[in-house]
Amino acid sequence: xxxxxxxxxxxxxxxxxxxxxxxxxxxxxxxxxxxxxxxxxxxxxxxxxxxxxxxxxxxxxxxxxxxxxxxxxxxxxxxxxxxxxxxxxxxxxxxxxxxxxxxxxxxxxxxxxxxxxxxxxxxxxxxxxxxxxxxxxxxxxxxxxxxxxxxxxxxxxxxxxxxxxxxxxxxxxxxxxxxxxxxxxxxxxxxxxxxxxxxxxxxxxxxxxxxxxxxxxxxxxxxxxxxxxxxxxxxxxxxxxxxxxxxxxxxxxxxxxxxxxxxxxxxxxxxxxxxxxxxxxxxxxxxxxxxxxxxxxxxxxxxxxxxxxxxxxxxxxxxxxxxxxxxxxxxxxxxxxxxxxx
Numbered sequence: 001x002x003x004x005x006x007x008x009x010x011x012x013x014x015x016x017x018x019x020x021x022x023x024x025x026x027x028x029x030x031x032x033x034x035x036x037x038x039x040x041x042x043x044x045x046x047x048x049x050x051x052x053x054x055x056x057x058x059x060x061x062x063x064x065x066x067x068x069x070x071x072x073x074x075x076x077x078x079x080x081x082x083x084x085x086x087x088x089x090x091x092x093x094x095x096x097x098x099x100x101x102x103x104x105x106x107x108x109x110x111x112x113x114x115x116x117x118x119x120x121x122x123x124x125x126x127x128x129x130x131x132x133x134x135x136x137x138x139x140x141x142x143x144x145x146x147x148x149x150x151x152x153x154x155x156x157x158x159x160x161x162x163x164x165x166x167x168x169x170x171x172x173x174x175x176x177x178x179x180x181x182x183x184x185x186x187x188x189x190x191x192x193x194x195x196x197x198x199x200x201x202x203x204x205x206x207x208x209x210x211x212x213x214x215x216x217x218x219x220x221x222x223x224x225x226x227x228x229x230x231x232x233x234x235x236x237x238x239x240x241x242x243x244x245x246x247x248x249x250x251x252x253x254x255x256x257x258x259x260x261x262x263x264x265x266x267x268x269x270x271x272x273x274x275x276x277x278x279x280x281x282x283x284x285x286x287x288x289x290x291x292x293x294x295x296x297x298x299x300x301x302x303x304x305x306x307x308x309x310x311x312x313x314x315x316x317x318x319x320x321x322x323x324x325x326x327x328x329x330x331x332x333x334x335x336x337x338x339x340x341x342x
Contacts, residue, residue, distance in 0.1 A: 245273050
């Protein structure tokens, strides 16, 4: 259904997608179909798309998904394949970036894997068509998370290593660093400590290289603070709880305050580390911090992890575990009211 919608060039919701453009650009996209779009309009669309991708770090999923979908419709209405090569490829890249943004939000935040897969399929098809190593790597990395979290860690590793290979064929340095971090997580999920450490070392080495950030096509951002969070979370998956805590402490200290999603996942990882190390009160405290952020950004995967944490700890019957259980119920209720949980 999603593919058919774009093939037909449906303009439902186009008004809201156009609203963020300058008057000159609005005039370009509001004219009857056909003809060439000017470069300035395409550049403005790409700039708006980049701002939406950065917004992933702090905006609620239910607000960003319609925006990403609207941008896809808007780009489709400009008939990319009827444009000169440079404009065509730029418009198609914008579509692939918006498809990947919608897919990540639907998969990890809103729990709609079927729709997420449809967006991923569309984005990957476009990435291959325009020969973009950056976008191919991004989408394969996204597939790794969805596959692993659905219960197939080996399949997730397959996608992550494919993402590393794609990135090595011409993606930005930061994308190459990110795909190695994704692979480190997938290796840790399969219990392969050597694979985890090798990929994490490669990620950190790449982050120390000269940046080419104008080429970054990823979602939000990836830097050393995120590498710390990946490393700590990976160590938790490997059962190295005490070793994980310093990395997660450093990640939480270094992540900027506006990176709400990233802080959210770092807090639940540290809560799991504390629980594994026997620090029950600290685990509950970090569980509360994660839930506070879940309610703001609607990150359903973190809600699932806090739920699992509480079920592991609730037989302790402490004031902290009871309070965390109450907070979980309140958060589920709040998310259902906003469409952020099922």
